[in-house]
Amino acid sequence: MKTLFYLLALSGLILALAACNRDNGVAVASGATPPIPTTVGPVPGGATPPAAHANPFSGNEVALTEGRKLFNWYNCSGCHGGHAGGGMGPSLRDEIWLYGNRDDQIFDSIAQGRAHGMPAWGPKIPEQQIWKLVTYIKSLRTPQEPDPPLMPEQEGIVKGSINSVPEAQK
Numbered sequence: 001m002k003t004l005f006y007l008l009a010l011s012g013l014i015l016a017l018a019a020c021n022r023d024n025g026v027a028v029a030s031g032a033t034p035p036i037p038t039t040v041g042p043v044p045g046g047a048t049p050p051a052a053h054a055n056p057f058s059g060n061e062v063a064l065t066e067g068r069k070l071f072n073w074y075n076c077s078g079c080h081g082g083h084a085g086g087g088m089g090p091s092l093r094d095e096i097w098l099y100g101n102r103d104d105q106i107f108d109s110i111a112q113g114r115a116h117g118m119p120a121w122g123p124k125i126p127e128q129q130i131w132k133l134v135t136y137i138k139s140l141r142t143p144q145e146p147d148p149p150l151m152p153e154q155e156g157i158v159k160g161s162i163n164s165v166p167e168a169q170k
């Protein structure tokens with residue numbers, strides 16, 4: 001009889017421990033991010049642009065010059081500056097790209113517009129011309145850039161002249 005009692009007590013203890021473990025499991029799950037394994041598949045808009053969305057004018061010198069003209073023609077320069085150095089719109093010459101610097105991403109920036117003040121040009125500019133603009137923008141700061149901005153010394157500005165004290169006041 002005594003043995004039976006011990007057996008019952010023992011199984012009760014085992015059950016209690018099991019329940020305890022289960023409780024622990026629940027506590028962890030509710031407090032932390034559930035460890036769900038996620039497979040990383042192809043990311044939309046990932047590294048390789050689809051062939052259909054590739055720049056047909058990449059490296060084309062005629063397209064470069066036309067892109068430069070279109071940049072002024074459509075008054076992109078009005079917001080981005082005469083040589084795309086920035087104005088009301090961000091610089092397209094620097095290394096900072098809000099929406100990516102791949103040809104297809106620049107194409108989308110122009111065609112679809114961007115949230116903070118970049119109009120969508122898709123309905124107004126033929127696709128071929130948008131690619132020419134992309135080609136031009138990609139050439140900025142490279143030796144291929146058509147009509148690059150003049151360096152300060154070429155414009156006749158002497159370094160330091162603006163802040164230097166005139167002779168009479170010395």
Ligand code: HEC
Pocket residue numbers: 071074075076077078079080088089090092096097098099100106109110114115116117118119121133137
């Ligand atoms: C009315 C002013 C305005 C005009 C005109 C304009 N843009 Fe923009 N553009 C902007 C602004 C503002 C942004 C930044 C948008 C944002 O931050 O969401 C921008 C963003 C961009 C970007 C993305 C830059 C990046 O860092 O990813 C590109 C490329 C661009 N413009 C090209 C052009 C071209 C080409 C034209 C002419 C067809 C043009 N823009 C005309 C205001 C303008």
